[in-house]
Amino acid sequence: SLNEHDGMDEHDNMNEHNSMNEHDSGRDEYRNYEPEENITEDVNDDYEIQKVFNSWDVAMEEIEKYTHRKAATNRYEMALSIFLIVDNHLHSHMVVQALIDDEMMEYHSWIFQNIKNATRNAVPRVIFTDADLAVSAAICDEFPTTKSLHCMFHISQNLFSNLKSCLGDQYNEFIQNFYEMQKSP
The missing domain is CATH 3.30.420 (Nucleotidyltransferase; domain 5)
Structure with a gap:
């Protein structure tokens, strides 16, 4: 059914209410702020x-x-x-x-x-x-x-581009050992 005050149905009204509650109160400061x-x-x-x-x-x-x-x-x-x-x-x-x-x-x-x-x-x-x-x-x-x-993503890209051709078939073993070492305490 339509909400007679604003033309929104009850589902839309509830979604708007829920989305407003999902934001923490600190975000309200930014809504009307002109930086x-x-x-x-x-x-x-x-x-x-x-x-x-x-x-x-x-x-x-x-x-x-x-x-x-x-x-x-x-x-x-x-x-x-x-x-x-x-x-x-x-x-x-x-x-x-x-x-x-x-x-x-x-x-x-x-x-x-x-x-x-x-x-x-x-x-x-x-x-x-x-x-x-x-x-x-x-x-x-x-x-x-x-x-x-x-960043590990960029490090792994650099390893691939700089070592894959040098190591050839041994690259996969190298990269597996590298990640094991990286995750070790």
């Missing part, structure tokens, strides 16, 4: 964009509590760095996106410097990365007390 955006960019001598840093003030408040990093590449052939945090409810929040046209250490340091500036020098306890040496070096420089961990 202040923080954009920083660098251009070269030809006025071509080399780096873009984008964040929102509400996200910077979150990143002060929780920090995580994940990276990918986009259709503009610039490296896209996406920073996620995991809160105390184990929910992930995307808090920073940065585009850089080079993945040298100085560019990653630039991203981390912008994060520090936007978060009043918050220092993450742990950062997970894809084991890129330039990122690891930038973490050491900008966040010397942060524990830098490498």
Whole structure:
């Protein structure tokens, strides 16, 4: 039957009520919030964009509590760095996106410097990365007390691409031993 007040049937009304109850009360703060955006960019001598840093003030408040990093590449052939945090409810929040046209250490340091500036020098306890040496070096420089961990998915991709052809038939045995060692206490 239709609810005469809003045109919704009882099933829709119950689903809306249930979905509202599924969200924790902290999420209500974000519903009506209009975040202040923080954009920083660098251009070269030809006025071509080399780096873009984008964040929102509400996200910077979150990143002060929780920090995580994940990276990918986009259709503009610039490296896209996406920073996620995991809160105390184990929910992930995307808090920073940065585009850089080079993945040298100085560019990653630039991203981390912008994060520090936007978060009043918050220092993450742990950062997970894809084991890129330039990122690891930038973490050491900008966040010397942060524990830098490498993602097993990316490590396994690197093992396959760098060792499969060398080890040939022995690769499967190697990878099995590697994972057993990785899981050992």
